[in-house]
Amino acid sequence: xxxxxxxxxxxxxxxxxxxFAALGDSTRLSLxxxxxxxxxxxxxxxxxxxxxxxxxxxxxLRVLESAGLVHSIRAGRxxxxxxxxxxxxxxxxxxxxxxxxxxxxxxxLKSFVEDCRHQ
Amino acid sequence: xxxxxxxxxxxxxPVSRVWRALTDYxxxxxxxxxxxxxxxxxGEVSRGQIxxxxxxxxxxxxxxxxxxxxxxxxxxxxxxxxxxKGDDLPDYSKEPSTLVEFRLEKTAxxxxxxxxxSGFDKLPADRRLEAFRRNDxxxxxxxxxxxxxxxxKP
Numbered sequence: 001x002x003x004x005x006x007x008x009x010x011x012x013x014x015x016x017x018x019x020f021a022a023l024g025d026s027t028r029l030s031l032x033x034x035x036x037x038x039x040x041x042x043x044x045x046x047x048x049x050x051x052x053x054x055x056x057x058x059x060x061l062r063v064l065e066s067a068g069l070v071h072s073i074r075a076g077r078x079x080x081x082x083x084x085x086x087x088x089x090x091x092x093x094x095x096x097x098x099x100x101x102x103x104x105x106x107x108x109l110k111s112f113v114e115d116c117r118h119q
Numbered sequence: 120x121x122x123x124x125x126x127x128x129x130x131x132x133p134v135s136r137v138w139r140a141l142t143d144y145x146x147x148x149x150x151x152x153x154x155x156x157x158x159x160x161x162g163e164v165s166r167g168q169i170x171x172x173x174x175x176x177x178x179x180x181x182x183x184x185x186x187x188x189x190x191x192x193x194x195x196x197x198x199x200x201x202x203x204k205g206d207d208l209p210d211y212s213k214e215p216s217t218l219v220e221f222r223l224e225k226t227a228x229x230x231x232x233x234x235x236x237s238g239f240d241k242l243p244a245d246r247r248l249e250a251f252r253r254n255d256x257x258x259x260x261x262x263x264x265x266x267x268x269x270x271x272k273p
Contacts, residue, residue, distance in 0.1 A: 113132040
């Protein structure tokens with residue numbers, strides 16, 4: 001139970017679980033790695049150099065899209081995909097804050113057990 | 120992607136001393152800043168009230184999981200969306216929980232404490248912390264004050 005206040009942000013699905021699940025696959029992780037430069041990529045470009053078919057890549061992109069990690073933009077007859085870093089940033093920020101609170105609590109525990117007045 | 124937190128702390132105190140500080144509900148309350156209603160019992164809900172200045176409106180609720188003497192103490196606890204004053208109290212039984220584990224190992228100089236908190240993947244994605252930084256920046260600062268207050272002077 002960490003101490004924090006209402007985010008003021010409209011409740012956002014998908015659940016964290018979906019973000020973790022989406023990233024727990026080497027193909028999708030490598031797609032995210034490519035898309036990380038924040039430029040829009042066409043599916044053909046993302047398929048190039050991969051052993052997977054265009055259909056398979058498209059399927060993986062849909063999983064990333066449903067986790068809010070990428071979004072597609074229509075460019076003429078082709079879809080382009082762009083990276084959306086917010087879900088990852090949100091999780092990291094949350095873990096960082098919980099982690100920070102543990103640092104503080106454990107430091108109080110340390111003082112407590114090492115202080116001779118409490119033996 | 121990592122969905123857990125791990126901390127390792129070397130404590131210059133025997134394992135038995137650390138075990139007591141973790142599992143005696145009054146001693147736990149001292150350093151965690153919470154006033155607990157009663158002792159920790161595996162399988163039972165532990166209730167209490169946070170005593171940290173400015174956060175006294177926050178309830179403590181956790182379900183004690185394991186108490187293996189001088190080895191492992193664990194509990195699950197909820198991560199409610201809001202602890203703001205004036206908001207409706209969260210229904211803790213319906214909030215997603217994470218698992219907190221304290222493991223103790225004897226060392227040459229005392230005790231190695233390994234803390235893990237896991238299960239963050241179960242939390243909804245909206246628990247984000249821009250607001251934490253904005254509103255609760257003072258919390259971290261206050262913790263540092265307390266730390267220096269309780270640390271014995273040389």
